[in-house]
Amino acid sequence: MAEYYIGLMSGTSLDGVDGVLVDFSGTKLRILARSSQAFDAQFRTELLALNSPSDDELHRAARAGNQIAAAYAQVVNTLLSQVAASGIGATNVCAIGAHGQTVRHQPHRISNEASGAGYTLQLNNPALLAELTGLTVVADFRSRDIAAGGQGAPLVPAFHQHVFGQANTMVSVLNLGGIANVTVLPADPSEPVLGFDCGPGNALMDAWCQQQTGQPFDTGGAWAASGQCLPELLAQLRDEPYFNQAPPKSTGRDLFSLNWLQTKLQGFANARGQDIQATLTELTASACVDCINNYAKESKLLVVCGGGAFNTELLRRLQAGLPQLQVDTSDHLGLPALDVEAAAFAWLARQAIQRQAGNLPSATGAAGPRILGAIYPA
Structure with missing residues (x-):
């Protein structure tokens, strides 16, 4: 029925x-x-x-x-x-x-x-x-x-377990919406599923892109790919205490807003817009990479879903940071990323x-x- x-x-x-x-x-x-x-x-x-x-x-x-x-x-x-x-x-x-x-x-x-x-x-x-x-x-x-x-x-980890869990294989699922959240599905189904927010997903990239270019998002990550990551700015962004908190944890625009970004950009007034976009893309990627390495390093597969799955520059950086596993979108498992x-x-x-x-x-x-x-x- x-x-x-x-x-x-x-x-x-x-x-x-x-x-x-x-x-x-x-x-x-x-x-x-x-x-x-x-x-x-x-x-x-x-x-x-x-x-x-x-x-x-x-x-x-x-x-x-x-x-x-x-x-x-x-x-x-x-x-x-x-x-x-x-x-x-x-x-x-x-x-x-x-x-x-x-x-x-x-x-x-x-x-x-x-x-x-x-x-x-x-x-x-x-x-x-x-x-x-x-x-x-x-x-x-x-x-x-x-x-x-x-x-x-x-709340999506229970659903991720239902649709993406694989016997005898640890699988990680990364949802790249405005906020990035990861689900870790253990190889042993008797072990608990782990899930938490890594930090910003698309929220900061989209906000900066719209403010600087008038476009609602950076299509394919092309604008970020045309720039260079600024290490000093990245370090300042990564200095946010949320990134070092242990799970369970969750966050949102209450923290990672355009106002938050503007306070971090003090001292970078002469930076090119595309370089800041490249740095924000690296912020999202590096935060997610750290979460996988810290809590799911035995994963063989990272399933990416959400709007960020269409940001090829972001996916490239995720794969570069996680060479030990396969980074793929959920489309290849039969469920479109969106x-x-x-x-x-x-x-x-x-x-x-x-x-x-x-x-x-x-x-x-x-x-x-x-x-x-x-x-x-x-």
């Missing part, structure tokens, strides 16, 4: 919504349809502004949540239209897994507050999404893990509907397995 779920993801890169319709009924998942909708420049600017304190932000955040729900609904309708001829309709879909747009991620426990708990905030309006689509929606996946003492991120995160949230929605845990405490640091997400019935 078919098990259809829709996964929707709008990540730290703030480029738009990715959606997939997935059939989980077989031994291997099948992507039946995929769709993306870009955020327009004005809305992306608003989301960036909401990543830091701003005027009237409660009202603006609520409106942005409504707009995200509307964009999600459009992607859902596009997915369903793609499979309508095969007889799959809304009544066949078990649920939507809707991640929402992260604008705050502060998972660390705050000792001087009464509750002591950290928090995470993803803009969304899942009730509106349920009304617009007529489908059950699962949302707010990260909060329960944080309430249980975890980081609330990364579909992985959306498919993960379809899977997490399925876990919630089936009352199964969606987190891995070995990755997030939570007190134990937890069912993730709030359910909004159709």
Whole structure:
């Protein structure tokens, strides 16, 4: 019997919504349809502004949540239209897994507050999404893990284990979204899976590229490839304490923002833009390489997914830093790089509907397995 779920993801890169319709009924998942909708420049600017304190932000955040729900609904309708001829309709879909747009991620426990708990905030309006689509929606996946003492991120390692795990072989999975996160799948399935955020993925590269060239990202890493890494600047960037923290750990634009970068660029006013871009590319690559060497040096394969999988200069630097293993994109394992995160949230929605845990405490640091997400019935 078919098990259809829709996964929707709008990540730290703030480029738009990715959606997939997935059939989980077989031994291997099948992507039946995929769709993306870009955020327009004005809305992306608003989301960036909401990543830091701003005027009237409660009202603006609520409106942005409504707009995200509307964009999600459009992607859902596009997915369903793609499979309508095969007889799959809304009544066949078990649920939507809707991640929402992260604008705050502060998972660390705050000792001087009464509750002591950290928090995470993803803009969304899942009730509106349920009304617009007529489908059950699962949302707010990260909060329960944080309430249980975890980081609330990364949540994709459990899904990575489900789709990329290989018997008797250690495999590492690197998701290069706005933030880079790694999953280490041990050769022995009885050993715990490790997963954590390495540091910036595309966030700083994209922000600098847009500021300097007006382009939303460095296509293929060509601009970075035309420059030279600046060792002194790289050392200053790598001096951020986050890189030396032991996992479990997670981060976001709360730390690795354009403002953070500007403070690090003091003293480099005469540096060429492409040299700074080359240095930011090396920052992402070197942070990921260090994580693999420190926690997964027995890996034979590094599976790369997310938007950064299309940055050939970044992949080149990853391979140069990890000559002992094969660096390849998830496309070669049957799951397109841009579909992985959306498919993960379809899977997490399925876990919630089936009352199964969606987190891995070995990755997030939570007190134990937890069912993730709030359910909004159709």
